[in-house]
Amino acid sequence: MSHSPATPRRRPGEQILGPLGLAAAPLSPDDASTHTFPDGGRWRTEIPSVEGPEALDTVLREAERLAVPVHRVSQGSGVWMLTDDEIAEMVKAAAEHSVELCLFTGPRGTWDIGASTRTDSRGGGPRARGHAAVAGCVEDAVRATELGVKCLLVADEGVLWTLHRARTAGLLPADTTLKVSALIGPVNPAAYAVHERLGADSVNVPSDLTLDQLTEIRRVSAAPMDMYVEAPDDLGGYVRMYEVAELIRRGAPLYLKFGLAKAPALYPSGAHLREAVLSTARERVRRGRLVLDLLARHGADEAMSPPGSRLPGALRRFPSDG
Known part of the structure; x- marks a missing residue:
């Protein structure tokens, strides 16, 4: 399954390409990120699209079978698509396995009645349209955290700032973490x-x-930073497994997200999609095993955060008293 940690670090194919005079340009120390998670780790793992208790149980069982360490699982349909009992069940299972559970907050523009998201420009995309949508996201955040959820997924800058201010003011638990969705991911420094x-x-x-x-x-x-090593088709369908070692070197601290291309859309999820939800959950874990094996073969599987790690460390914030 995994090679010895003593495997010399190398780039893909270099043992053949070097002697043939086809070696890649040397890596520069200046390219490497100098940052880590507070535990000293440079990378963690995430299984996305875990749409409910049964999917979470499937992920946890498969992760144990394939020896895939999982730091975080995330759900994409939203807090509103889960009952209190389902959330409580997921919180309990995640805690028992020292896995961070992240649930998506509230309404998003792409499901709203606003027509602009159906145009070529995509309008405001998934962002929260109007005060009511912001309020819905806040309602989801309050409900989820009261049930024990410690990580919230957001797809709107205003919602992000509002939830951060609420956290700072003690209106949400101080150890709540806020994760920006790939749907609005920034593309420049x-x-x-x-x-x-x-x-x-x-x-x-x-x-x-x-x-x-x-x-x-x-x-x-x-x-x-969170990054799909394999992205769903609606996010491009990119597969970057052979770049993982360099993605870590450049992007640390980095969550490796094991997504799945050529898979059916799952959001908003429900019983009508049960088989797809469970089968893709299993395959996402398997994709994780493939990535971990590849890292080991390249001698680049060191510096993973310890299992159970979740906090990001000290970060820079705008003043939140305004």
């Missing part, structure tokens, strides 16, 4: 730094950012 200052504890960047662009982000922000 200035925007990434703004998300950090608005309260983001991890920021999902689009999976088509280049390695140099990741380095540019890391020059201005230490906020943990």
Whole structure:
């Protein structure tokens, strides 16, 4: 399954390409991120699209069978698609396995009645349209945290800032973490730094950012980065497994998200999609095993955060007393 930690670090194919005179340009120490998680780790793992208690149980069982460490699971349909009992069941199972549970908050523009999201411009995209949508996201956040959820997924900058201010004011638990969705992921260092200052504890960047662009982000922000190693089709369907070692080197601290291309859309989820939810949950864990094996073969599987790690460390914020 996994090679010895003593495997010499190498780039893919270099043992053949070097002697043939086809070696890649040498890596520069200046390219490497100098940041880590507070536990000293440079990367963690995340299984996305875990749509309910049965899917979570499937992920946890498969992760144990395949020896895939899971730091976080995230759900995409939203808090509103789960009953109190279902949330409580997920909270309990995640806690028993020392896994952070992250649930999506509230309404999003792409499901709203506003017509602009159906145009070529996509309008405001998934962002919360109007006060009522912001209020719905806040309602979801309150309900989820009261049931024990410690991580909230957001797809709107205003909602992010509101929840961060609520956390700072003691209206939400202080150890609540806020994760920016891939649906609004920033694509430049200035925007990434703004998300950090608005309260983001991890920021999902689009999976088509280049390695140099990741380095540019890391020059201005230490906020943990989330990135699909394999992206769903609606986010591009990119598969970047062979770049994982370099993604970590450039993007640390980094959550490796094991998504799935060529899979059916699951949001909003329900019993009508049960088989797809469970089968794709199992395959996402398997994709994780493939990535971990690849890292081991390249001698790049060191510096993973210890299981159970979840907090991001000290980050820079805008003053929240205004």
